[in-house]
Amino acid sequence: MTTTAIKQRSLLGLKDLNAAEIESILDRAAYWEQQSVKLNPVLQGKFVANMFFENSTRTRFSFEMAQKRLGAEVMNFAAAASSVEKGESIYDTVKTLESMGIDAGVIRLKPIGMLADIAANVKVPLINAGDGNNEHPTQALLDLYTMRKQFGSLQGLNVSIIGDVQHSRVARSNLWALRKFGANVSFCAPDSMRASDLDAPYISMDEAIRADVVMMLRVQLERHAGSVMNSAEAYREGYGLTVERAKQLAPHAIIMHPAPVNRNVEIDSDLVEHPQSRIFPQMSNGVPIRMAVMERALS
Incomplete structure (x- = not known):
């Protein structure tokens, strides 16, 4: 995948996304919400890592539900905050999972500004599941x-x-x-x-x-x-x-x-x-939205 394609399929934030791109994700989520069958294995054979360096039960389960509904193979990495004190170890973890052959990564982390640096140095699409006080695009x-x-x-x-x-x-x-x-x-x-x-x-x-x-x-x-x-x-x-x-x-x-x-x-x-x-319908809507985002990253 070219650097441009990786950048286009990543979702680091909404600040730099235009209205048409956002609308296409919303429209695709509407498509997924209308599907009566829970499992649509369009991402069969794709490996996704959920890398949570900051706790979040709700966001992680929502992503995992979306990934599994699309038939992806899912790996979950949850780091206790104390074990990831140095920025390099977050980068090294992402690079390690990339080296093992993941096709995309979902990442949540506390330090601001680190996500863009990591994304610039890996060759798989990354999706921001919340970074510091910066963005939470999904x-x-x-x-x-x-x-x-x-x-x-x-x-x-x-x-x-x-x-x-x-x-x-x-x-x-x-x-x-x-x-x-x-x-x-x-x-x-x-x-x-x-x-x-x-x-x-x-x-x-x-x-x-x-x-x-x-x-x-x-x-x-x-x-x-x-x-x-x-x-x-x-x-x-x-x-x-x-x-x-x-x-x-x-x-x-x-x-x-x-x-x-x-x-x-x-x-x-x-x-x-x-x-x-x-409040609860928002949570329900998180699954089709994240299905659309995962599909955009991987197909």
Whole structure:
């Protein structure tokens, strides 16, 4: 495979992907979702390694389900964070699996900027399953897919993303992808959780819950120990989607969350399976999206 072909089949982020490329993935996911047979072995004989240098049960299982539904041979590599302290060992692991004959790799890692360097030095397509605070492209793709199924089009959609924007790769991938389709993205976050590198407007919680899509982010309070928002109670009161606040949602609006959910912190437990919530459908949509991404990488 040529370097150009590898680059075209890899999925390192959505920032540099154009709307047509994103749309083709969404359309192919719709095709896979419509298939009544679970196993379609279009990737039979292909070997895929899932390399998770950062824990994620949900993303890894979703990728594995997608790969197995397409008939690929799957190898899972999970590294305890302590065993991969040096950047070189991540690179060496990927090179080792490449040397053994994998056809593609799915990789999740904490260090920012390392993924592009690794991708430039391996001869198999790589798919980003989350890198640092940078991007989480397949999560944003399944989010766009969920919104498109709900509203038919993303053009002009008002999307508010609420929570720890500073540390969120989901917020970044969604912002960059949604804008390509003419959606309006606003953030809502306490001062200590804002991202100075992103140019979307910040709005109040009252404004944020009036959007067509209200996307709550998982908040890790331990990252904000010195902030006024370091208690679950304070965060819920200021920025949580409470049952009381949810009464102000527009009838057509939907609630989203990349999961795992901190119930009763960023969203009240009663709202997780609320009729307007799409949290579990998002997870369902992750499988056809990742089938489309794996097929794009390998066929």
